[in-house]
Amino acid sequence: MSLNIGVFFSSIDSSFGIGGNNIDFFFLEYDNYEGSIIDIKLAVEYNLFKNVGFGLGYEHLEVDVEAHDSSYPGMNFNGNLLFDYSGIQLYTKIYF
Numbered sequence: 001m002s003l004n005i006g007v008f009f010s011s012i013d014s015s016f017g018i019g020g021n022n023i024d025f026f027f028l029e030y031d032n033y034e035g036s037i038i039d040i041k042l043a044v045e046y047n048l049f050k051n052v053g054f055g056l057g058y059e060h061l062e063v064d065v066e067a068h069d070s071s072y073p074g075m076n077f078n079g080n081l082l083f084d085y086s087g088i089q090l091y092t093k094i095y096f
Contacts, residue, residue, distance in 0.1 A: 019043030032069035
């Protein structure tokens with residue numbers, strides 16, 4: 001079974017607005033393995049000049065994999081692997 005949901009939103013304003021925000025969720029279950037990916041980015045942006053903008057955002061990424069059997073050829077993995085990080089972003093955008 002597989003499930004993929006994604007939402008992307010932004011605002012179109014000349015100087016201040018919501019950046020390229022996204023909320024993505026992916027889930028996959030195959031045989032004795034299952035896993036998911038969650039990716040969230042929320043940001044606000046300010047265009048100081050016509051071709052230069054600045055942004056402040058937050059991002060969270062989470063990857064979770066679980067195996068219930070170690071009989072897959074070439075793999076000896078039985079358990080759970082979880083990787084995640086979260087952080088604040090400060091960035092500059094240059095438009096051409």
